[in-house]
Amino acid sequence: MPAKMYPILIFSLVTLSSGYFIKPPKEPRQAWGYVPVRSNASMFWWLYYADNPAQNFTSFPLILWLQGGPGASGCGYGNFEEIGPLDADLKPRRTTWLQAASVLFVDNPVGTGYSYVNDTLAYATDICTVTSDMMVLLKEFFASKTEFQKIPFYIFSESYGGKMAAAIALELYKAVEAGTIKCNFSGVALGDSWISPIDSVIAWGPYLYTTSLLDDKGLKEVTTAAKKILDAMNKKEFKLATLLWSKAEDIIENNTNGVNFYNILTQESETASRSLTSTLSETLPFIKLFQRHVQYQNKDKLSDLMNGPIRKKLKIIPDHVKWGGQSENVFMNMAGDFMKHVIDTVDELLEANVNVTVYNGQLDLIVPTMGQEAWIRKLKWPKLKKFSAQRWQPLYACPESTQTAAFHKSYDNLDFFWILKAGHMVPADQGDMALKMLRIVTHQRH
Template sequence: MVPKQYLAVVSPLLLLSLAAFSSGFLLKESKEPKQAWGYVPVRSNASMFWWLYYADNPAKNFTELPLILWLQGGPGASGCGYGNFEEIGPLDADLKPRRTTWLQAASVLFIDNPVGTGYSYANDSSAYATDLCMVTSDMMVVLRKFFSSRTEFQKIPFYIFSESYGGKMAAAIALELHKAVQAETIKCRFLGVALGDSWISPLDSVLSWGPYLYSTSYLDDKGLKEVTGAAKKILNAMNNKEYKLATLLWSKAEDIIEENTNGVNFYNILTPETSSLISVTSELTPFLKLFQRHVQYQNKDKLSDLMNGPIRKKLKIIPDRVKWGGQAQDVFTHMAEDFMKHAIDIVDDLLEANVNVTVYNGQLDLIVSTIGQEAWVRKLKWPKLKQFSDQKWQALYACSKTEETAAFVKSYDNLAFYWILKAGHMVPADQGDMALKMVRMVTRQDH
């Protein structure tokens, strides 16, 4: 069990300094935003870590701005680490203030999810989540505890934003949360979910890889044929409901892509530094290859040193046996059967329940390409899909001072789609200004 003092530890307004960290990380003296963090035991052998930042806007109190829950992907990637310090939190990985932090527009709640991710931990192997249902059940425990103990957020507009596999989890969590709010078992003003470069339909993503790489000159005719052939094998496995085999074939398809493209970056095709770790050796099992390509790079040395050093010291509540990211591989492999299953029907259920759904995607993402996202959206059974499809998209600009198109958006009723230009898989990291503008639009602060 988790000691009681872990359940709700609140920090006052803190002044970070070199002396506070004494580990070589430098930070300009600045006052941190108000924060809180803690652990919630979700089962007898598993606990999840959360970290809340109150909105930091000089013109508005946090009660005048929404609350956003951020869910990272993987599964096994840490929102408290990667999402926080590499994408949307108040400080970057060098502990310098981030100009485009989302705290300007909302309070942000990071939760290391599923169990075993980041600072969250499992006490034994039976505690790891194995499917979307288990992930959702654990998150309901955390959200119920959070809103019952932090009543100041019960009447504030609440949104879930996500990235990658986090989008698949976010859809399921959003639907269950909507039901809980309707049943009055959780008190909050849940207003919508945003699915960023999300693994909603893995098969549609995989089938798009060949055409996308061919259209961007990363494949020739022969390469296109090889990648398409690999994708069809995955399709056949899915049609036969052989989900674990489909995951293994997914790994082989990525090997074929790396061989044909000289190691294209799966997360941003124009970024030369590969996130996909083409140095992965052939002796590794397919699941370990997938883990190294899609999770381990988010636990890169610099961030790992930060989270297991200065941040751990600051938080003061991380159990000695828990290493940030130490259980990530187990999280990933335990979800192997679930990887290739789609969640299109869950999005349909959200739309039918009149929950606001936003889809956003980076133009330069390969692993979850935009054309793959468009493909699953076309499969929705939502009665208003035709009206949505008939809408003309609108050009967006990151700020009023530029005439360069930064994105396009199309919306109808409770569905919206944002095409983010010059961004890869991690939209806020690549196009911070446009991502912040999108947040304000989705949360109805900017139109």
């Protein structure tokens, strides 16, 4: 069944709480639609064409952006809070990625954002289902939008989206090789990604301790909690490991006076779990995890925007679908998959000569850079020693800047970016550097 496409150039009038009407700036060329990926599940996508006055969109790559969670909406959060043309106030974003690429946002897994299921049994429960659904969407997309078949295509991701991106990238590579999907697949970028959960968890204690957010007693408690998770992982008790993961986060919150898991220098905690009492059932850890890692991205302001003006603009969202309304079910159904690693998938990508980029924010706790470095050391890639032997190079956000904004190391088809002064959401925290990184990864002059 072909995807429906709805091009639009100008945003409709928006009513503000003050009662005044404003007309936001002219938007770039767009298209959006649904793809039925299974008989009882439909996935929503939203495409923005590159918007550069000097060049046509065909001069720029196409980026697929995958949000985390699982259950967080790329069409909402990634678009309006990170890299899209407008922010959540519908004001132009100075560092939008549309300056250097066309961007395809997809709400995945099914049930995320505007995507939906008609049967509770249709939610994805593992990476395999997530990947197969995305292959259906990408096959339909490139068949419908033939102008993108020869343009370099990259997958960029964030958080749990990186775990999904690695698996999707491998399947896409195979599909392109087999000729079942026509596109110019050029690489995958894994941002603050949940590639190896246990390596992130083990790094929590040392990272917090070295940044003076844990004392000796706190370090011991967090380390003990991490060892319990590791033990469950070694026994392949993945759901138990997820429950223990939630409890470890409770221990961190208690010892750090509520550190923000997404940026340790941001004092106001964005978690909602503190309102929950400890007397509730043992299923609570899953609810807490959802609130910590998905629900906060569905902030009231963004939710009002997506379920109000944006819904009216798109015109195709079914009446029974509320943006983000199924996200808790998306998260809960993936609970058994949370703690599984995909290091071997990254190895396969490197062996297949797919370009792999890893980038991470210096201030990220949930996926600390120490943890990313740890799983990279576990790669079986034959060229890893040569990659490790490279000296990293400092990067500056712009030619005029004298302040180091990042470090970069590269060898053959593996790149690593250490993004300074950024938390989990790198483009939101360091927009200029994120845009420069995009240009480096996609081989544009910068």
